[in-house]
Amino acid sequence: MQPLALEFVLVSSDYGTMQAVSKAVKKFGSKFVLVPTAHDARECLNRRKIDGLFVDMEVPGALGLIESTRKGTSNSKAVIFACLVNVKESTQVLALGANFLLRKPVTEDGVAMHITISKELLLREQRRYFRHSVNLPVTLKEGEAEQPARMTNLSGGGMAVRTVKPLKQGAVLDLAFELSLGARISTRGQVAWVNSEGMAGIILQGVRREGNEQLEAWLASREQLRSETKTPET
Numbered sequence: 001m002q003p004l005a006l007e008f009v010l011v012s013s014d015y016g017t018m019q020a021v022s023k024a025v026k027k028f029g030s031k032f033v034l035v036p037t038a039h040d041a042r043e044c045l046n047r048r049k050i051d052g053l054f055v056d057m058e059v060p061g062a063l064g065l066i067e068s069t070r071k072g073t074s075n076s077k078a079v080i081f082a083c084l085v086n087v088k089e090s091t092q093v094l095a096l097g098a099n100f101l102l103r104k105p106v107t108e109d110g111v112a113m114h115i116t117i118s119k120e121l122l123l124r125e126q127r128r129y130f131r132h133s134v135n136l137p138v139t140l141k142e143g144e145a146e147q148p149a150r151m152t153n154l155s156g157g158g159m160a161v162r163t164v165k166p167l168k169q170g171a172v173l174d175l176a177f178e179l180s181l182g183a184r185i186s187t188r189g190q191v192a193w194v195n196s197e198g199m200a201g202i203i204l205q206g207v208r209r210e211g212n213e214q215l216e217a218w219l220a221s222r223e224q225l226r227s228e229t230k231t232p233e234t
Contacts, residue, residue: 006122007031007048011041011065012056016105017083021054024111038065045075051122052115055098057084063096070097073192073203079118081111131155132222138177140167151177156219158192158203167191167200175202183214 006028010021013036025032030051035041038061045053053069055062066082069075082098083106084090090101099121100114115122131153138151138161149163159175167173171191178184189202207215 005030006051007033008052008054009033009035009041009044009050010054010056011035011038011059011062012054012083013037014056014058014104017054017056020106020108021111023108024115027108027112028115038062041065042068045069045072049074050078052079052081052118054081054083054111056104057082057086057089057093058104063092066093066098067096073190079122081114081118130223131158131160132219136177136179138175141174141176142167142171152199156204156215158189158201160199160201162198163200164198166198167194169194172205173202175204179214179218183211183218185211185215187211 008021008025008030010018010032012018012021012034018034022032022034033044033050035044036059038059041053041055042065053075055066057063059065062082066080069078069080079100080098081100081102082093083102083104084093085104087103093101100118102110102114132155134151134154136151136154138149138159140147140149140161140163147163147165149161152160152162169191173189173191174186175189176184176186185207187207188205190205191200192203193201206212
């Protein structure tokens with residue numbers, strides 16, 4: 001089976017569910033993190049970007065976890081698999097943002113089948129978040145305040161920048177930069193994280209005008225270059 005460089009989180013304290021999900025995920029060569037409570041899951045999702053979230057609906061706060069994940073920033077597009085006993089919950093679970101429903105007790109084959117079905121969705125989202133290393137000037141503007149910065153990586157969903165004046169987490173900025181293809185891009189973004197070394201992560205909130213097509217073309221060319229130069233794993 002072709003390995004997928006994907007990362008899944010399971011929220012459950014049920015041994016059978018843990019065994020089924022763990023074995024199925026490992027079949028795909030993917031990473032797997034187990035957390036027992038909704039609180040632990042929120043802390044985990046705040047720290048890392050994941051591809052898929054399995055939620056045992058018998059865990060207290062499971063519905064709230066699905067809702068908060070969808071309304072969050074870094075993992076709002078993760079594929080959510082809800083594992084439930086009570087079919088009557090189905091409509092509510094789907095309405096809050098679950099992509100797939102698995103009846104408990106879940107089986108290894110059932111989990112593997114759902115991962116296979118969702119594979120295109122998972123990989124498309126992963127490509128959107130793959131950060132390509134760059135060294136490009138970018139102009140950041142917040143209200144009337146403007147400063148030049150250096151972009152260190154870029155994806156379809158965001159970028160990392162190095163600034164002279166520190167940015168505030170949550171700030172909404174106007175961004176302008178030029179790609180190596182000569183395309184001038186104007187967009188807005190929100191600061192998702194900052195650190196003490198003058199770095200910040202910015203989530204893009206929609207690229208203006210024809211810039212979206214130019215950014216997509218640039219990402220596609222970088223993706224092609226990356227796959228052509230990638231050496232086989234030993």
